[in-house]
Amino acid sequence: MWHLSISYMWHLSLSKPTHIGYTLSVPTHVLEAFPFPEGAHMMKFEAVDATDSVWRFCLATRLTGAYPKPVLLRSTWHRFVEQKGLAPEDRVVFFMERDEDNDMVRRYTVRAQRKVMILMGQDIWVDVEDLPLYGL
Numbered sequence: 698m699w700h701l702s703i704s705y706m707w708h709l710s711l712s713k714p715t716h717i718g719y720t721l722s723v724p725t726h727v728l729e730a731f732p733f734p735e736g737a738h739m740m741k742f743e744a745v746d747a748t749d750s751v752w753r754f755c756l757a758t759r760l761t762g763a764y765p766k767p768v769l770l771r772s773t774w775h776r777f778v779e780q781k782g783l784a785p786e787d788r789v790v791f792f793m794e795r796d797e798d799n800d801m802v803r804r805y806t807v808r809a810q811r812k813v814m815i816l817m818g819q820d821i822w823v824d825v826e827d828l829p830l831y832g833l
Contacts, residue, residue: 744807781809
């Protein structure tokens, strides 16, 4: 039996037009969670969504410059945006499941979410797949 731990990796509000139509910027600290091959600036990974569908993403860093500036490339990111019907101000949240017995990443998960209300000063986010349950 596996002893899994689920860790929040990052979330990003889709506030820029490039987030919807082109690439998704990724915080630099997240690179620690991805095993880039030696010398590589790009790697593919899979993430499972709320419906257990598998999404393949391509994470890339730039070859020059003061910092790596990681992004999810349009070639894989845009399909996710279109299929989920993402719009400006929606957000994506990535998690990592780690097998604690051997300290290996078991899988990544991704959630596409929309803010449905503010309750007592807190934003309430719902996975886009569940919006019909809220009449949205």
